[in-house]
Every structure is written in C-alpha cells, then in structure tokens.
Amino acid sequence: MRAHDETFLEEILPPEDRVIEAVVARYQRVAPAITRFARSIAGNDELRVRLGSKASASKDEIVINPGVFQAAYARSAPVTPTEVALTSALHEAIHLIATDFEDERPIPESWLAHQRSIEDDGAEPPPLAELTSYDWIEPEAEVVDDIEHHPLDDLFETEPEPSSTSGAVTLLDALHTVAGPAAEAMFLSLEDARQEQRHLAPFPGARSVLSDLYRAAVPGASANARPLGQFALACFLIVGDYFERDDLQRRVEPHVALALDDAVPFLDTVPELDDPWAVGGVALQLIEIARMHGLLTEGAAADASVGRKTEMAADQMAIAESVDAVRIVTPPLADRDGYEETRQAAQTVSAEDGRHGEADQAGDPATDQLMKVSTAPTIFLPTGQAGKLVVSDFPVEFRRFAPQGRDLLEVATQEWGVAQRRVSGELYPLFLANQRRGLRTGFDAGDLSPYTPLLLGAGLYERMFERRDLPNRRSYGVSLLVDGSASMLQPREVRGGRKRPWALAAATLGAWTLARLADELQIEFEVAIFNRGFVAAAGDTERSFTERRGRATGALRRTQGGAAERLTRTVNHYVVKSFASRWRAAEDELAGLFWMAAAPQEAAKEARKDPDAAPPISMFDKAANVDEFNLAYAAERLSARNVSHRIIVVLADGMTRGSVEALAETASSIERGGTMVLGIGIGDETVQAAYARNQVVERPENLAPAMVDGVRSALLRSIADEGGDTWWTHSTEKITQSTN
Numbered sequence: 121m122r123a124h125d126e127t128f129l130e131e132i133l134p135p136e137d138r139v140i141e142a143v144v145a146r147y148q149r150v151a152p153a154i155t156r157f158a159r160s161i162a163g164n165d166e167l168r169v170r171l172g173s174k175a176s177a178s179k180d181e182i183v184i185n186p187g188v189f190q191a192a193y194a195r196s197a198p199v200t201p202t203e204v205a206l207t208s209a210l211h212e213a214i215h216l217i218a219t220d221f222e223d224e225r226p227i228p229e230s231w232l233a234h235q236r237s238i239e240d241d242g243a244e245p246p247p248l249a250e251l252t253s254y255d256w257i258e259p260e261a262e263v264v265d266d267i268e269h270h271p272l273d274d275l276f277e278t279e280p281e282p283s284s285t286s287g288a289v290t291l292l293d294a295l296h297t298v299a300g301p302a303a304e305a306m307f308l309s310l311e312d313a314r315q316e317q318r319h320l321a322p323f324p325g326a327r328s329v330l331s332d333l334y335r336a337a338v339p340g341a342s343a344n345a346r347p348l349g350q351f352a353l354a355c356f357l358i359v360g361d362y363f364e365r366d367d368l369q370r371r372v373e374p375h376v377a378l379a380l381d382d383a384v385p386f387l388d389t390v391p392e393l394d395d396p397w398a399v400g401g402v403a404l405q406l407i408e409i410a411r412m413h414g415l416l417t418e419g420a421a422a423d424a425s426v427g428r429k430t431e432m433a434a435d436q437m438a439i440a441e442s443v444d445a446v447r448i449v450t451p452p453l454a455d456r457d458g459y460e461e462t463r464q465a466a467q468t469v470s471a472e473d474g475r476h477g478e479a480d481q482a483g484d485p486a487t488d489q490l491m492k493v494s495t496a497p498t499i500f501l502p503t504g505q506a507g508k509l510v511v512s513d514f515p516v517e518f519r520r521f522a523p524q525g526r527d528l529l530e531v532a533t534q535e536w537g538v539a540q541r542r543v544s545g546e547l548y549p550l551f552l553a554n555q556r557r558g559l560r561t562g563f564d565a566g567d568l569s570p571y572t573p574l575l576l577g578a579g580l581y582e583r584m585f586e587r588r589d590l591p592n593r594r595s596y597g598v599s600l601l602v603d604g605s606a607s608m609l610q611p612r613e614v615r616g617g618r619k620r621p622w623a624l625a626a627a628t629l630g631a632w633t634l635a636r637l638a639d640e641l642q643i644e645f646e647v648a649i650f651n652r653g654f655v656a657a658a659g660d661t662e663r664s665f666t667e668r669r670g671r672a673t674g675a676l677r678r679t680q681g682g683a684a685e686r687l688t689r690t691v692n693h694y695v696v697k698s699f700a701s702r703w704r705a706a707e708d709e710l711a712g713l714f715w716m717a718a719a720p721q722e723a724a725k726e727a728r729k730d731p732d733a734a735p736p737i738s739m740f741d742k743a744a745n746v747d748e749f750n751l752a753y754a755a756e757r758l759s760a761r762n763v764s765h766r767i768i769v770v771l772a773d774g775m776t777r778g779s780v781e782a783l784a785e786t787a788s789s790i791e792r793g794g795t796m797v798l799g800i801g802i803g804d805e806t807v808q809a810a811y812a813r814n815q816v817v818e819r820p821e822n823l824a825p826a827m828v829d830g831v832r833s834a835l836l837r838s839i840a841d842e843g844g845d846t847w848w849t850h851s852t853e854k855i856t857q858s859t860n
Contacts, residue, residue, distance in 0.1 A: 141493040141687065143189045143193050143205075143494075144186050146189075146205040150205055151209075161319060164179070167181065169181075170182070170183045171183065171186050172465075173486045175462050176463075177219065182213060184209070185451060186487070188449075188450060192448050195336065196336050197335075199332050211320075211326075211448055214315055214319045215312070215452055216450070219315070219452040221291045221459065227289060235297065235298040291396055291397055292304055295307055295400050299407050301432055302432055302435035304436070305352070305436045305439040307403035308455065309355070311399050312360075312450070313360035314360075314390050314393065317359065330448075331362050334362050339371070341445035342372065348417075349438040349441060350373065351372070352442055352443055353446060354380055355380075356443050357446070358384065358387050359390045375414065386406065387402070485671040489672040493510060496511065501749070501782055501785070503781075505782060507746065507749050508691065509693055510655045510693070511692075511753070512656065512695070514658070514694040514706075514709055515665075515739070516658055517734065517735035520733060521715045524719075525708075525710075532625070532629055532714075596643050596767065597644040598645050601750055601751065601771065602631060602649050603627075603773055604624070604740055605741065607773055609720045613818075621717070622718070622820035626820040627771045644761055645699070646698055646699045650692065650747070652690065652777065653740075653741025655692045656692075656694075656736045660735075660739075661731060661735065662734040662735065665736035665738055693753055716735070723737050744774065744776070745776060747772060747776040755790040755795055765796075768798065770798065770807075773804055776810075780810055783810040784810045796813065797813065800815050800823070803817075
C-alpha cells in the first residue's frame with residue numbers, strides 16, 4: 121500500500137508537463153551526465169549521445185528517440201519527474217550500447233534437435249539443459265601429418281563442407297528458425313532485463329526508480345494477460361530482480377505458477393551470461409517449459425501450415441503485449457523490426473556524420489524543431505498561464521533587399537511626413553550656448569535628458585537644458601514590438617480610396633525613425649518582430665526555410681500525431697536589433713524588411729526567381745499571434761537593462777489568439793512594475809481594451825508619427841510624475857494630462 125508521503129507521477133505532473141517538448145527539456149538538464157555514463161559503458165571517450173526521431177546505435181554515436189522519454193512520463197509511479205528523466209535516459213543509453221545481435225554462427229545442434237521435436241510430435245525433445253549447449257567452438261582443422269601446422273592458419277579458414285549446420289546466421293534468425301516468433305519475443309524480454317540488471321547495478325537509485333515504474337504497472341498487466349503472457353512477464357521481472365518468485369506466483373494462474381517453478385533454475389543463470397546466444401538458449405528453454413505446461417497455442421488450427429503461423433503469431437503477441445505493458449519499451453529490443461530499424465538508422469546517421477552542430481541532435485528536421493521548442497524559454501503571465509516562446513535572431517538574408525529598402529525609405533518619409541533629422545547636429549550649438557550661460561547640459565554633466573532627441577524629432581526643440589536645481593541623470597530604454605503576421609502585409613485603404621499593404625511598412629518606418637534618433641544620442645533601444653508559425657533560423661533563405669518547414673511538419677505528424685501542429689506553429693519572437701548590438705549591424709536588415717513590407721509582390725517575385733539567395737519571406741504566416749507572451753518577454757528583457765525609465769511600444773493589427781483579458785492583465789502588471797506600455801492598433805480597437813495607453817490609426821501617414829508622439833508623451837508623463845519643474849512640463853501640460 122502506498123505511503124501517505126508518496127506521490128504518483130501522474131498526480132504531480134500536469135498535462136502541459138507531459139508534452140514532448142517539456143519532457144525533452146527535462147532530459148536536456150541531465151544530458152551531460154548521460155553522455156559520461158554512456159561513454160563509460162561503451163569504453164569510448166569519443167561517444168556522442170544525441171536525440172533524433174529514430175533510435176540508432178553505432179560505434180561512435182547513439183541516437184535516442186525522445187518518444188521513449190514521453191512514454192516513461194505517461195506511467196503512474198511514486199517517483200519524481202527528475203528521477204524519471206535521469207532513469208529513462210540511462211535505460212535507453214544502456215540498451216542502445218549493449219544491444220548487438222549481428223554475430224553470425226551456425227545454429228547449434230541442440231537447437232536443431234529442439235526444432236525437429238517441435239515439427240515432429242513423435243520425436244523425443246532434447247533435455248532442457250542441452251539447449252544451453254550453444255557454445256559454438258570452431259571445429260579444429262584436420263592436420264595432415266606431412267604438413268606443418270602454423271597457428272596463423274586458423275585465421276584463414278577454408279570454406280566448410282556443405283552440411284545442414286554449416287550456414288552461419290544471426291541470433292534472431294536462428295531463434296525464428298528453431299521456435300518461431302514466440303522465441304524471439306521471449307529472448308528480447310530476457311535480454312532487456314539482463315542488460316538492465318547488469319549495467320544499472322552500480323546505480324541503485326536509478327534501479328529503484330525503474331523498479332517503482334515496473335511494480336506500479338504489474339497488477340494491471342498481469343490481470344489482463346493470457347497465461348503465456350503472465351509467464352513471460354514473470355520471467356522478465358525475475359531476471360531483472362524486480363519481483364520475488366513467491367510474490368509473482370500469487371499473482372498468476374496455478375499452472376503458470378508451476379511453470380515458474382521449472383523455469384527459475386534457468387532464469388537464475390541469465391544475469392551472469394555474457395553472450396546473447398546463451399540468453400537465446402535460455403529463451404528456448406522457457407518456450408519448451410511453456411509448451412510442457414500447456415501455455416502455448418497449439419492444435420487449434422485446422423490448416424497445418426497457415427494455422428500454425430497464426431498460432432505462433434498469437435503466442436508472440438501474448439508475450440510482447442504483457443511484457444511491454446510493464447517495461448519501458450526501447451526500440452532495439454521491442455521486436456525484430458525495431459532492432460533492424462535501429463541498425464539501419466545508425467548507417468543513415470553515420471552517412472551524415474560531420475554535419476552535426478553542437479546541439480546534440482541527430483540532424484533530422486523534426487528533432488531540430490523539437491529541440492528548439494523544448495529549449496525555448498517558458499513565459500509566465502500574471503494570470504498564471506505559461507507557454508513556450510521561441511526566440512530567434514531575425515534572418516540576416518533580408519540584407520539582400522537593403523538597397524531597394526533604403527531608396528524606398530526616402531520616398532516614404534516624404535510621402536508620409538516623417539522627419540529624418542540628424543538631431544545631434546542641432547544639439548551641439550545649443551550645448552555651446554548653454555555653456556556660455558553657465559548651465560550644465562547632457563554633453564558635460566548629463567543633466568540634459570537623453571529623451572531630448574525624441575522631442576526634437578517631434579518638433580519641440582525651443583530650449584534644451586535643465587536648471588542646476590535638477591541634477592537628475594535620467595536614462596531610457598525603449599523596446600518596440602511589431603506584429604509580424606501575414607495580415608500586416610494585406611492591402612489597406614489609403615488616401616484616394618486606393619489599397620496598399622502599408623501596415624508593416626509604416627511600422628518598420630517608425631522603428632527606423634526611433635532607432636536612428638536613439639542611436640545618435642546613445643539611448644538604449646530594441647526592435648523585435650513577433651508572429652506565430654514555423655520559426656525561421658537566422659541563416660535561412662527562402663528555400664531552406666520552406667524545405668525545413670515541410671520536412672519537419674511531415675516528420676512530426678508521423679511521430680507526434682496531433683501534437684505536430686503545436687510543435688510547428690510556435691509563438692515566435694525575432695530580435696531585429698537587440699539592446700546589446702549596434703544599430704549599424706541591424707540597419708540593413710530593417711531596411712530590407714521595409715522593402716519586403718512595402719512591396720510584397722515584388723519581394724515574392726525575387727524569392728521565386730532565386731530562392732537560394734532570397735530571405736525567407738514565407739516566415740510571415742497567417743496564424744494569429746499570442747501577443748501577451750511576446751509582451752511579457754520584451755518587458756523581461758527591458759527590465760534587465762540598467763535604465764531609470766522603460767518604455768514598450770506594441771504595434772498590432774488584430775486581436776491576440778490568447779485572450780484580451782490576459783493581454784490586459786499582462787500590460788497592467790508591466791505598468792505596475794515601472795515600465796510604460798503603449799499600444800498602437802492599426803484599424804483595430806483591441807488595443808483600447810488591452811492597453812491603458814493606446815492609439816488607433818487608420819492611415820499610414822499617421823502611424824509613424826503616432827509611435828514617436830507616443831514615446832514623447834510617455835517621457836513627458838515620467839517627468840511630470842517626478843515633479844520636475846521644467847519648461848516642457850508647463851508648455852505641454854495638455855499632452856501630459858491626455859495620458860491620464
């Protein structure tokens with residue numbers, strides 16, 4: 121009976137913690153320890169342990185299928201998630217390293233005698249003990265008296281004389297030939313338990329976790345199993361030392377308990393065996409014991425050939441289903457097909473060797489996407505909700521559109537009335553004048569607030585100094601979030617009734633304007649694009665992006681089923697210009713983005729013409745965004761900056777896919793933390809419900825000025841809140857009050 125202080129795994133893990141990305145993230149925390157363990161077991165200091173959609177094992181690399189971990193987390197047992205993560209990874213590493221049935225030998229004569237007894241009911245079966253006479257010793261070559269025998273001659277054998285036992289076969293083929301698929305299933309379960317018992321012996325903690333997982337599953341598996349399944353399951357548990365025989369015999373039917381009495385002497389030898397062929401001999405012994413006690417399906421088929429195959433398949437299913445209901449099923453020991461797929465996958469991975477990065481993944485797009493999601497930061501909202509946010513650098517290939525973008529920026533600034541002054545040139549003569557008047561400015565004493573260039577850009581540049589009685593050193597950080605969904609590229613009405621795709625273009629122009637102002641006087645600034653869809657990599661081109669998306673989506677649908685949609689259409693946060701990076705490094709990317717946004721049809725033509733060089737314009741998917749996660753993440757980044765005043769500007773054209781209530785609570789929480797949040801909506805009034813400070817624009821010529829004016833109003837508000845007696849708080853009292 122479970123103790124009061126024990127907790128079942130399914131009770132402490134909510135559903136969101138059992139999804140594949142959460143499971144893989146938990147594995148990543150123990151991955152270095154697993155690699156060291158695997159290297160010690162394999163005796164190879166260069167062994168690599170990776171994750172991949174298909175398990176494989178080769179000399180220098182093993183690939184673990186993350187699905188094995190997820191299956192372990194679906195269990196009920198009094199263990200913790202961390203214990204399951206470590207134990208299931210150790211378990212999988214052991215089996216991938218230790219499982220090798222490629223050694224070919226002639227079938228032992230005792231096995232062939234056993235086969236003849238099965239095929240001919242009148243034949244006397246060999247004694248059970250003789251089935252362990254598998255020890256294959258190469259027959260000594262006959263030495264001709266007049267020829268001197270040299271020891272090296274044994275290395276160069278002549279082809280043996282044809283005989284019924286001369287053909288060398290693999291172990292699984294030998295077992296199938298002698299006793300059919302039931303013998304294969306029995307052998308694989310015994311070998312599974314033997315490897316666990318031997319290689320996990322130095323790790324009693326991991327052994328205890330595995331034991332807890334298995335013991336919790338035994339009652340249900342035993343109750344639903346056929347007699348042969350009960351027998352096979354009991355053999356697996358005895359070899360692995362997970363249960364005592366007496367305990368198991370009380371759980372099975374009486375004739376199964378008698379069969380276990382006969383089987384135990386042979387089961388006791390398995391943990392000491394080093395040769396899989398020896399374990400195969402024990403498997404044949406157990407099949408014969410099952411036959412002796414009437415546990416096999418025999419004599420029910422009318423057709424001797426087809427019916428016998430059906431009976432053997434039923435016996436194999438009875439063994440596999442019962443044992444698999446308890447053990448953590450590992451691909452190389454699941455069945456013959458699983459073993460062969462693991463071996464073949466090893467050859468495929470080996471062929472791709474040298475192209476792997478440092479991410480410890482096996483080079484397939486499904487695993488690459490899974491790793492991105494699992495290692496992405498988890499964002500917690502003030503509402504208690506949590507979700508993954510995939511953070512990536514903006515694709516650098518947008519620089520290829522920079523020349524067209526710069527030309528179009530000049531046209532747009534004139535058409536939409538956005539001033540592009542070099543404000544630092546205007547500040548310098550004012551600085552000299554203020555010096556003559558004995559006033560300290562931001563150039564020598566830091567009293568001139570860094571937001572002054574923003575005021576200049578808005579046309580407020582009559583006087584640029586603070587009085588001596590206000591020695592504050594204000595510093596500002598501005599973060600701009602731009603909606604990057606495909607709807608931002610849709611045509612919208614402009615003056616004259618015409619329609620043009622101006623939303624993302626105008627937002628990019630506003631970001632460009634603010635970035636230049638902030639860069640000239642060293643105000644910290646960040647620009648990010650957010651969307652929801654398949655995440656683009658920093659080095660993606662149009663071709664590489666679409667090909668990765670297609671391969672990853674198809675592979676994840678095969679391996680993860682309904683979860684593929686969640687894994688491929690992620691909530692993404694692309695950093696165009698980070699606080700730490702230089703503006704000049706991102707200037708071309710933002711200019712290229714502007715051209716793509718202002719002329720999407722021309723950009724699409726360029727992408728079709730040369731997809732290997734064009735930026736990934738297909739990254740702007742039609743999926744709805746989840747704005748609150750991006751807003752919370754941007755606020756977290758901004759709060760890490762050493763600035764006294766923080767401002768976030770969010771520009772979006774539609775409703776969040778999450779909830780307006782969650783978005784509003786997130787924005788309110790950020791405001792309470794001292795960061796101003798401005799929401800600008802493009803033809804959509806959602807911002808009025810989500811943001812206390814908001815503005816809705818309907819024309820492109822209004823968008824970029826609204827962004828600058830919004831920042832200006834926020835700065836003025838911050839000064840008024842501090843009680844500063846400065847000229848601009850008086851002259852712009854109406855603006856200040858409008859933000860209340």
